[in-house]
Structure formats: C-alpha cells, structure tokens
Amino acid sequence: MDACLTVEREVDKVLGKFQVVQNYSERETDYMLQNLQEIREKLLRCSSNSEDEIGARHKSMLRDLMKKVKDSTMKISSDHKELHSSVSKVGKAIDKNFYSDLSSMSEDSTIDVPEKMKLINEVICEHFLRHGMLDIADALIKDAHLDIENEKKEPFIEINRILSALKERNLQPALQWTFMHRERLEAQRSSLEFKLHRLQFIELLKQGPENQREALLYSRNFAPFAERHEQELQILMGSLLFVRQGLENSPYVHLLDQVSWLEIGDIFTRDACSLLGLSIDSPLSVSLNAGCAAIPALHNIKHVMQQRQCTGVWCSNDELPIEIDLGNEYRYHSLFACPILRQQSTESNPAMRLACGHAISRDSLNKLSNGNKIKCPYCPIESNPSHAKQLYF
Ligand SMILES: [Zn+2]
Known part of the structure; x- marks a missing residue:
C-alpha cells in the first residue's frame, strides 16, 4: 500500500505540473490570438483606405507581437521539455516500489507442458465467452486448436x-x-x-x-x-x-x-x-486475483529464505511454502488437515471421527491404534478404532 501511495504522490506532482503548463499555454495562446486578431482588423481597415497608411507604427506593433509570440512558444516548449523529467520520475518510482522480478515465484515447468497450456487456453477462452467477447473466443479456439x-x-x-x-x-x-x-x-x-x-x-x-x-x-x-x-x-x-x-x-x-x-x-x-453449474466469477479472474493477493506474502517469504540461506526448502511445484489466507471470498470447499500428520485429507486418507468427537485422519488412526484401542491425542479418552466414523464434508 505504501508503494502505491509513493507512486501516487509522484503522479500527483506530474499532474500538478501539467495543469500549470496547460493553464499558462492556454492563457498565452488566447492572448496572442486576440492581439493578432486586433492587428489584422487594424491592417484591414488601413488597406481599405490607402496602402500608405501602414506606417511605422503598425510595423513596430507587428514586430513586438512577433517577438512576444516567439518568446511564448519558446517558454511553452521549454516547460513541456521539463515535464519529461517529472514523468520519468514516475517510472523510476514504480521501478523502486514494485517488484519486477517475479520469476522466483513462478515455475515455468508448471505451465510449459502442452496439456497444461491447453487447460490455460481453455480457461482464457471461457473468460472471453463469459464476457460476451465471442469473436475473440472463436479466434482463440481456432488458433490454439481448442476443442470447445x-x-x-x-x-x-x-x-x-x-x-x-x-x-x-x-x-x-x-x-x-x-x-x-x-x-x-x-x-x-x-x-x-x-x-x-x-x-x-x-x-x-x-x-x-x-x-x-x-x-x-x-x-x-x-x-x-x-x-x-x-x-x-x-x-x-x-x-x-x-x-x-x-x-x-x-x-x-x-x-x-x-x-x-x-x-x-x-x-x-x-x-x-x-x-447452469458455473462459478459466478470466471476461473481466470479468480486465479489472477488470488495470485495478486498472494504475491506480497510469497515475496516476503522468499526474502526471508534468501536471508537465512534456506532457499532449497521451497522446491515443490504444487505446494506453497506458507499458508496464504485469501479471505472468505476465495474459500470454496471445507478442507480437513490432520492435526497429527499435518496433511490435508484425501480420498484414500479421509478424516475420521473418534468416539469422543475429535477428528484425525485415517492414517493417524491406524498409526495410533494399539490393538482394539486408540487413545485420543486430545482428550485423551480411549475408544475402539473400529467405532471411528468417516467424516464427509
Ligand atoms: Zn478426543
């Protein structure tokens, strides 16, 4: 957020300067045009009477005005040049305040496979369809040889x-x-x-x-x-x-x-x-928003890993090194993580409810069972493992 505010301050400075230059150039241009118009009218009046009357007075007026026009345009163009440095400061502020190197947070191999590329193209295509951009979706289907x-x-x-x-x-x-x-x-x-x-x-x-x-x-x-x-x-x-x-x-x-x-x-x-059994938001916008929300946390953890020289810890492609809370909006399914094995439950290792009411995974249940007894790691009431029931979410 601080980064956004810093950049916004720079943008405000540039906009302020733009306004000053714009006000000055508008005022000067109006003034010069008005003067030119007046002189033109005077000259027209003279020429209709007699050409001789365009005398020294008019010549000096024209000379003065020409000089003024030249000076003003010079000033406007130098003001305009000065704006460049302010604009480039915005670019520098963006470079300084935002991470540009996100390569360490992505893994090319996760998308660099034809099947995965196809899935990504399908998700993009669905996004276009959802937003009524049918012609773009059709072009993508043709180019990416999608089977939609x-x-x-x-x-x-x-x-x-x-x-x-x-x-x-x-x-x-x-x-x-x-x-x-x-x-x-x-x-x-x-x-x-x-x-x-x-x-x-x-x-x-x-x-x-x-x-x-x-x-x-x-x-x-x-x-x-x-x-x-x-x-x-x-x-x-x-x-x-x-x-x-x-x-x-x-x-x-x-x-x-x-x-x-x-x-x-x-x-x-x-x-x-x-x-129709569709999610309200397109999968593409959900992934993009979730990714944007997760980047700061991932960037911080990467920084910490580098400082402590333990970058090797995060090498798994389909697993994040930390849990990232994206808020209720992005919570779709209830998950059960076994408190003993610290693993998410799967179909082959589902959550089991012990007779006392506490839940652990089936693998933990098997490991902790001693014959026909299991001592709950929480309460710790003893019960029969065969009385444990599978939980469905
Ligand atoms: Zn218990």
Missing part, C-alpha cells in the same frame, strides 16, 4: 444476450428465461423472477395515470410470489394509489431508485450461473 463445442458456448451467449438487453432496460428476454427455468429457480430460492416483474410493474407506474389499468392488470403476474414476497407486494400495491399525483411526490419514491436496475444484472448473473 457449440453446446458449451450457448449458455454464455444466452446469458450475455439477456444481460445486454437488461442494460438497455429491456426485461423481456430475462423474463422469458426465468419463466422457462421457473421450477429450478424456485428450488434454489431465487427471487429473480419476482424482481424482474417488480421492475416491469414500476416501469408501468412511471408512465402515469393512463397506464394505471395496465399496471393493475400486470400485477396478476405477482400471484405465484404472493407467499414469499408478501410485504414487498403490499408496498407495490400501495403505490398504485399515488400514480395520479406521481410516485416522485409520494412516500413510494424509493421504488424509482435506479439501483434496482444496476442490481438486476448482478442477480441475473448469479442465479443463471448457479443454475
């Missing part, structure tokens, strides 16, 4: 079509989609369809008293949601009373909040992704 079928592309194409319609305040494609998937959306307790109908209803209310009847008729669409959204429906129905005087002058003014339109896209993406 149209079936896989279709859900993304549909989601993007609906999202762009929502951005243009067209609710119809989204409503059709939710109607088609109503049962499955209901099963995951989604309120997407209700929220879409709510927005459509509010749009009708906004159109004034002449659409009041239409709004009332539209409210029939709320019937399936009456139970779950009772309170919200009462508010929507109450707002009908104020259509004549305008919702903006009523206690229901909050219904017009534009935030609902911003939210609906996010709600749609979340519910559609979960329905």
Whole structure:
C-alpha cells in the first residue's frame, strides 16, 4: 500500500505540473490570438483606405507581437521539455516500489507442458465467452486448436444476450428465461423472477395515470410470489394509489431508485450461473486475483529464505511454502488437515471421527491404534478404532 501511495504522490506532482503548463499555454495562446486578431482588423481597415497608411507604427506593433509570440512558444516548449523529467520520475518510482522480478515465484515447468497450456487456453477462452467477447473466443479456439463445442458456448451467449438487453432496460428476454427455468429457480430460492416483474410493474407506474389499468392488470403476474414476497407486494400495491399525483411526490419514491436496475444484472448473473453449474466469477479472474493477493506474502517469504540461506526448502511445484489466507471470498470447499500428520485429507486418507468427537485422519488412526484401542491425542479418552466414523464434508 505504501508503494502505491509513493507512486501516487509522484503522479500527483506530474499532474500538478501539467495543469500549470496547460493553464499558462492556454492563457498565452488566447492572448496572442486576440492581439493578432486586433492587428489584422487594424491592417484591414488601413488597406481599405490607402496602402500608405501602414506606417511605422503598425510595423513596430507587428514586430513586438512577433517577438512576444516567439518568446511564448519558446517558454511553452521549454516547460513541456521539463515535464519529461517529472514523468520519468514516475517510472523510476514504480521501478523502486514494485517488484519486477517475479520469476522466483513462478515455475515455468508448471505451465510449459502442452496439456497444461491447453487447460490455460481453455480457461482464457471461457473468460472471453463469459464476457460476451465471442469473436475473440472463436479466434482463440481456432488458433490454439481448442476443442470447445457449440453446446458449451450457448449458455454464455444466452446469458450475455439477456444481460445486454437488461442494460438497455429491456426485461423481456430475462423474463422469458426465468419463466422457462421457473421450477429450478424456485428450488434454489431465487427471487429473480419476482424482481424482474417488480421492475416491469414500476416501469408501468412511471408512465402515469393512463397506464394505471395496465399496471393493475400486470400485477396478476405477482400471484405465484404472493407467499414469499408478501410485504414487498403490499408496498407495490400501495403505490398504485399515488400514480395520479406521481410516485416522485409520494412516500413510494424509493421504488424509482435506479439501483434496482444496476442490481438486476448482478442477480441475473448469479442465479443463471448457479443454475447452469458455473462459478459466478470466471476461473481466470479468480486465479489472477488470488495470485495478486498472494504475491506480497510469497515475496516476503522468499526474502526471508534468501536471508537465512534456506532457499532449497521451497522446491515443490504444487505446494506453497506458507499458508496464504485469501479471505472468505476465495474459500470454496471445507478442507480437513490432520492435526497429527499435518496433511490435508484425501480420498484414500479421509478424516475420521473418534468416539469422543475429535477428528484425525485415517492414517493417524491406524498409526495410533494399539490393538482394539486408540487413545485420543486430545482428550485423551480411549475408544475402539473400529467405532471411528468417516467424516464427509
Ligand atoms: Zn478426543
């Protein structure tokens, strides 16, 4: 964070200088143009009468002005040159404050294999598909010889079509989609369809008293949601009373909040992704963000290892030397690490619950068992190893 602030200070300095130069050059240019205009008019007036009148006075005025123009342009160009040094200071501040050598934190061999390269290309391709950049995704599929079928592309194409319609305040494609998937959306307790109908209803209310009847008729669409959204429906129905005087002058003014339109896209993406069994964020952005969050900690540990001359400790390609907490956002699955063996549980070595309630891995259970007895390493109650039960997360 300090590094960012230091660079930001340098950037602010440059911007300040830019402003000074800009103000000066604008003022001077205006002034010179104005003078030129005045002289031009004077000369035009003279020439229309008699050419002889362009006398010594005008000549000296022109000479003065030319000198002034020359001086000002010289000053502007030298100010401009001075900016270069300030700009280059920003570059130096970036070099000084940010690590540029990240090679020790990556291992080429982890991606330098055709199969892994293919996986990376697929993840990149999926990212493009998710963001509606279909032409780029198609180009990547062709160039990287990826095997992505149209079936896989279709859900993304549909989601993007609906999202762009929502951005243009067209609710119809989204409503059709939710109607088609109503049962499955209901099963995951989604309120997407209700929220879409709510927005459509509010749009009708906004159109004034002449659409009041239409709004009332539209409210029939709320019937399936009456139970779950009772309170919200009462508010929507109450707002009908104020259509004549305008919702903006009523206690229901909050219904017009534009935030609902911003939210609906996010709600749609979340519910559609979960329905299609996709993660909300693309795997590419998750990996990138997780990597960026982990780099400072990895850089620090590398520094410590170098100082203590124990760089050889971190040589495993698929394991980090320290545990990095990326926060709840990046926590997807519960993991069990055996407190005895200090290893993550696997399918062949799952977590086992002893009769006392404490959990250890199956390997530890086998190691600690003595005949038909195991002494819990925690409480330490003795129990029969065969009474231990496998835990599922
Ligand atoms: Zn115990």
